[in-house]
Amino acid sequence: MPPGEPPPDTLPPEETLAELYDDAPCAYLTIDGDGRIIRANNTAIGWIGIAREALIGLSLRTIMTPAARIFFETHVAPLLATEGLAQQVAIDLKCSDGHRMPVLSDWRSVVRDGRTIGIRAMFVDATDRRAYERDLLAARERAEETAARLTASEAELRELNETLERRVAERTADLERAHEQLRQSQKLEAMGSLTGGVAHDFNNLLTPILGLLDTLQRHHISDNRERQAIAGALASAERAKTLVQRLLAFARRQPLQARAIDVGDLVGGMAELVASTSGPRIQVLVERDPALPHALADANQIEMAVLNLAVNARDAMPAGGTLTLGVYAEESGSGMIRLVVADTGMGMDRMTLERAVEPFFSTKGIGKGTGLGLSMVHGLAAQLGGNLTLHSEPGRGTTVELRLPAVDRPTPVLPAASEAAVRCGAPGSALLVDDEKLVRFATAFMLKDLGFTVVEADSAEAAIRMLEDGLRPNIVVSDHLMPGMSGTELAFKVQEWLGIPTLIVSGYADVEGVAAGLPRLSKPFRRKHLAEALERMSGINLAA
Amino acid sequence: MFDALNLESATFVGHSVGAMIGLLAAIQRPQCLSSLIMLCPSPYYVDEPGYVGGFTPTDLEELLEVVDSNFLGWSRATAPIIMGNPERPELGQALGASFCRTDPAIAKRFARVTFLSDHRADLPLCGTRSLVMQTRADMIAPEEVGAYIVGRMPNAELALMDATGHCPHMSAPAETIATIERFLER
Numbered sequence: 270m271p272p273g274e275p276p277p278d279t280l281p282p283e284e285t286l287a288e289l290y291d292d293a294p295c296a297y298l299t300i301d302g303d304g305r306i307i308r309a310n311n312t313a314i315g316w317i318g319i320a321r322e323a324l325i326g327l328s329l330r331t332i333m334t335p336a337a338r339i340f341f342e343t344h345v346a347p348l349l350a351t352e353g354l355a356q357q358v359a360i361d362l363k364c365s366d367g368h369r370m371p372v373l374s375d376w377r378s379v380v381r382d383g384r385t386i387g388i389r390a391m392f393v394d395a396t397d398r399r400a401y402e403r404d405l406l407a408a409r410e411r412a413e414e415t416a417a418r419l420t421a422s423e424a425e426l427r428e429l430n431e432t433l434e435r436r437v438a439e440r441t442a443d444l445e446r447a448h449e450q451l452r453q454s455q456k457l458e459a460m461g462s463l464t465g466g467v468a469h470d471f472n473n474l475l476t477p478i479l480g481l482l483d484t485l486q487r488h489h490i491s492d493n494r495e496r497q498a499i500a501g502a503l504a505s506a507e508r509a510k511t512l513v514q515r516l517l518a519f520a521r522r523q524p525l526q527a528r529a530i531d532v533g534d535l536v537g538g539m540a541e542l543v544a545s546t547s548g549p550r551i552q553v554l555v556e557r558d559p560a561l562p563h564a565l566a567d568a569n570q571i572e573m574a575v576l577n578l579a580v581n582a583r584d585a586m587p588a589g590g591t592l593t594l595g596v597y598a599e600e601s602g603s604g605m606i607r608l609v610v611a612d613t614g615m616g617m618d619r620m621t622l623e624r625a626v627e628p629f630f631s632t633k634g635i636g637k638g639t640g641l642g643l644s645m646v647h648g649l650a651a652q653l654g655g656n657l658t659l660h661s662e663p664g665r666g667t668t669v670e671l672r673l674p675a676v677d678r679p680t681p682v683l684p685a686a687s688e689a690a691v692r693c694g695a696p697g698s699a700l701l702v703d704d705e706k707l708v709r710f711a712t713a714f715m716l717k718d719l720g721f722t723v724v725e726a727d728s729a730e731a732a733i734r735m736l737e738d739g740l741r742p743n744i745v746v747s748d749h750l751m752p753g754m755s756g757t758e759l760a761f762k763v764q765e766w767l768g769i770p771t772l773i774v775s776g777y778a779d780v781e782g783v784a785a786g787l788p789r790l791s792k793p794f795r796r797k798h799l800a801e802a803l804e805r806m807s808g809i810n811l812a813a
Numbered sequence: 814m815f816d817a818l819n820l821e822s823a824t825f826v827g828h829s830v831g832a833m834i835g836l837l838a839a840i841q842r843p844q845c846l847s848s849l850i851m852l853c854p855s856p857y858y859v860d861e862p863g864y865v866g867g868f869t870p871t872d873l874e875e876l877l878e879v880v881d882s883n884f885l886g887w888s889r890a891t892a893p894i895i896m897g898n899p900e901r902p903e904l905g906q907a908l909g910a911s912f913c914r915t916d917p918a919i920a921k922r923f924a925r926v927t928f929l930s931d932h933r934a935d936l937p938l939c940g941t942r943s944l945v946m947q948t949r950a951d952m953i954a955p956e957e958v959g960a961y962i963v964g965r966m967p968n969a970e971l972a973l974m975d976a977t978g979h980c981p982h983m984s985a986p987a988e989t990i991a992t993i994e995r996f997l998e999r
Contacts (some may be wrong), residue, residue, distance in 0.1 A: 304950030304977060330952045335872040336879045338952035342979035350984030 296372075296392040302385065304329050313392070318365035334361045334369055345376055349388065353378045359395060371399035453623070460628065461648070465520035471513045472776035475793040477711030479506045483795040484718050510793050518570070518645035519628045527653060529676040532564045532608055533557035533596040535571060543579045543594065550589030551582075557596045564606045564673040570649050571608075571673075577642035578610035578669050584633060585614030585667060599672060605655060606675050611668040617661040625659055646671065696720040696803075697743030702732045702759065703774070704751045708792075712746065712774070715796050719803070729754035736767065744807055745771040760787055770806050822847040824997065828982060829853050829954070833932055839941040849943040850993055853979050854962060855954040856932040864933075865957035873928055936965035943969035944996040946989070950977040972996070 290297060296313035298306055305328050314321055317332050330338050337360035348355040355376040361369045372392040379387035482503045490496050537555055544553040575594065582592045590613040599605040617625060617632075624630045628644040643657075646669075650657040654674045661667040699721040703709040706727075713723045724740060726732035730753055732745070745763055747756035760771035776792035788806040790798060825846050827835035832851035839846045859866045859873050868876065943966055947959030956973075963971040972992050976985030 302977065304952075328950065333952070334879070335868055335876040339876075342951065342953045346978040347980050347983035350978075350980075 295394075298329075298390045298392070299379075300329050300388040300390065302387055306332075307387075316364065316370060316392070316394070317362065332362050332364075334363050337361055337363075349376055349378050350385070353380065359399070362392065371395045373398065457626065457647075461520040464516045464628065468513045468516040468520060469776055471509070472517075472792045473705055473708055475506060475510055475513065476776070477707045479503070479510060479793040479795055480711040480715050480799075482506055483797075484715050487718070487796060506793075515641040515645050516628070519641065519648040526567050526569075527565050528568070529563040530566055530568050530571070531561070532566065532571065532606060532673065533561045535568060536575060536594050536596050536608065539572060539575055540594065543575070543592070546576070546579060547583040547592055551586055552589075552591045554591060554593045555595070556593065558598045561596060561598050562606060562675040562677070565676050566653055566673050567649075574646040574649055574671065575608070575610065577646060578671075581642060581669075582610055582612035582614065582667070585612050585616070590614055590666070599675070603672075604675055605672040608671040608673065609668060610671075611666065613666040616663040616665050616667050617659075618663050622659060622661050626657070643669075698722045698724065700724050700726060700732055700735065700740065700742040700745045702726045702729055702745065702747035702751070702756065704728055704748065708748070712799075715799055716746065718796065719800055728752070729756065729759040732759060733762070736763070741767070742769065744803065745769055746803075747771055747773060749773050749775040757787060772802055772806050816842075820845045824848040824850065826850040826993065827852065827854070829855070829979065830927055833930075836932065836939050836943075837935060839943075840935060840938045843940060846941050848997060849939070849941045850946070850996065851943060851962070852946045852982060852989070853948060853951055853954050854945060855958045856936060856962060857930070858928050858953075864961070865955055867953060867955045867958065868928070876928065877924060933961075933965070936962060937967060940967055944972060944993070945969055946972045946974060946981070946992055948974050948976050948978060948981050951979045953979045970996075 291311045293310060293312060296316055297308075297310040298313055299308040301307050305326055306324055307326075309317075309321065309324055314324060317324065319327070319332075329341075333341065340358075340360055345355045345358055355374075358374045358376065359371070360374060361371050364370055371394075373395040374393075375391045377389045378385045379389060482499055486496075486499050486503060490499065537557065540553060540555045544551075547553060579592065579594070586592070593609065593611040595607075595609040595611070597607045597609065599607050621632060626643050626647045628641055630644075643659075647657045650671050650673070655672040658670045658672075659667065660670070696719060699716050701709060701713050701716060701723050703712065703725075704727050709725055709727070713725055716723045721744075724735065724742060726735055728751060729747065732747070733754075745760070747759050749756035756771070756773045756775075760773060763769050763771055770788065772788045772790055774790050774792055774794075788802060790802040794802075821844065823846055825835040825839065825848070827833070827850070829852070832854035833856065835846075835849055835851065836854070839849050855866070857864070857866050858868050860869050945959050945962050945966075947954075947956055949956065959971050959973070963969045972995075974981055974985070974988055974992060976988050978984050982989045
């Protein structure tokens with residue numbers, strides 16, 4: 270090896286400045302006091318893409334993007350002036366082919382005698398770095414957005430939770446209201462049962478009282494005081510009967526004669542009566558739908574209901590107002606017609622409205638009304654297969670709606686079951702069937718008073734035995750509800766077997782129990798009721 | 814602010830955009846100002862035929878795009894200067910952490926307002942005695958702009974400084990003060 274030459278594959282001991290500067294891995298620029306480039310290394314020239322001769326003398330701004338120019342002036346130049354250096358400045362250079370090169374730059378002032386005479390700059394390619402930073406920043410922004418969305422979602426969820434609790438509370442309140450309504454109707458149902466049972470018993474007790482007093486009264490009692498005593502007792506018994514009837518109505522157990530009637534005509538016919546009951550200060554309006562189907566109802570009971578409601582309406586309008594009676598065809602599909610009694614009176618608050626249908630509940634004060642009116646109408650509606658609804662607003666008025674099942678055409682009136690048995694002349698003999706001894710005694714008394722000879726049986730079975738033994742009465746009078754065979758069953762048997770008509774006496778008006786069309790008499794009854802019923806049934810004249 | 818401070822015959826010193834704000838205020842309240850000092854001002858930054866603003870329309874597009882995409886420049890090291898308090902470096906640190914990237918919303922707004930505002934027509938309306946201080950090699954407001962302003966204002970004179978760059982009050986404070994004082998003394 271020649272002496273003085275470095276061994277091959279080793280760095281020479283001396284590196285020239287040019288070697289170190291020119292091909293350094295970063296770009297070097299020197300800028301003079303006027304901002305012009307006066308020196309650049311090969312790397313700088315390669316990146317910028319302008320030949321050395323052209324680059325030297327160009328102002329620095331030429332190789333800087335507009336953003337870099339602004340940033341340099343606002344951030345780098347002030348730092349250079351005060352600190353003499355600016356480090357790690359990220360800017361973009363503008364290359365001759367137009368593309369932007371992201372660099373990381375370091376700047377140093379060149380100072381002589383306290384004056385800055387130039388700047389030396391170093392640039393490092395930051396393309397990868399910048400891309401990475403941008404990704405990071407974008408990811409951070411996305412994370413912030415997601416966090417914001419999450420916060421918003423949490424807020425939403427919280428609100429949902431809070432409203433959920435409120436909604437649950439509302440639902441629970443609804444449920445409780447529904448429960449309460451159920452309890453109310455169950456209560457009414459129970460009261461109805463109880464009332465029905467009590468009323469039935471009362472009717473049985475009243476039958477002998479009323480019947481016997483009535484019969485006694487017809488006997489000519491000479492003593493005035495005794496006559497008055499009987500009259501008083503009778504009047505009281507009558508009032509008791511009426512009360513029991515109303516209770517039965519509430520209990521939906523009153524005897525009904527449901528037929529297809531034109532409720533519109535019925536209500537129309539009551540207009541005058543209602544007007545005179547209401548007085549001059551109340552204007553009575555009557556309306557009806559032109560095409561109104563018939564409804565299945567008991568005409569008498571409907572009239573009583575309308576009167577009851579009209580009286581309530583009148584009492585709600587002490588200073589006058591308008592009372593509307595309307596009958597309308599209901600919305601299609603419901604199969605009902607609607608009878609409306611509406612007033613413009615004082616109305617009811619919610620608590621009153623809830624209790625209005627309860628029997629004996631009244632806001633009218635002692636002595637004014639029994640508190641049974643609405644409960645009766647309610648019972649009537651239910652018994653007829655309809656319903657009763659009340660709407661009221663304090664100060665605005667009340668509307669009572671009675672819905673009744675519509676029927677296609679009037680039901681034919683069933684012929685009297687015993688037209689074949691028209692008789693004339695003496696009343697004849699009667700077979701009286703009733704398991705209640707006292708009632709049987711009273712009825713027998715009244716029959717005898719009417720001229721019948723009476724044979725008594727304490728059950729339908731006993732009666733049949735008597736008939737089998739050859740007894741042939743002219744008529745049979747039988748209670749309906751008896752242990753064992755019912756009066757109705759007996760009636761059919763006797764009619765079929767012997768052609769003898771039976772008058773059914775019923776206190777407990779079980780509509781399914783007593784077949785429609787059988788001659789019927791309701792307990793308690795007076796002599797004249799018995800007489801009329803027997804006349805109707807058999808054509809005999811009992812007018813004595 | 815003039816009203817709030819109850820100024821009369823005050824001297825207003827504004828730098829860059831601040832100088833233009835001073836100009837507009839002087840037009841509105843001429844009685845409040847006796848002198849208007851404008852340091853590196855520019856009424857409009859975009860080149861037009863017959864006018865050198867310093868930025869080509871393409872430059873402007875690029876600038877606004879860059880600002881929109883959030884990148885003017887980034888240097889943690891510049892924070893101490895902006896705080897203006899080299900004795901309290903920790904303040905600079907704190908600011909650096911939040912400032913090392915220009916706040917995007919503010920940068921966008923500022924860039925748009927600054928670079929799209931054209932106040933050349935307002936120049937003749939300002940009668941206040943004014944000084945336009947122009948530096949050399951200002952990458953934001955080129956020398957042509959100083960001459961343009963003085964040419965259009967009725968009562969303005971130009972002071973061409975030795976200092977370079979856009980912030981002579983930071984890079985050459987002594988020369989800046991001296992130039993202002995000379996003007997005010999006359």
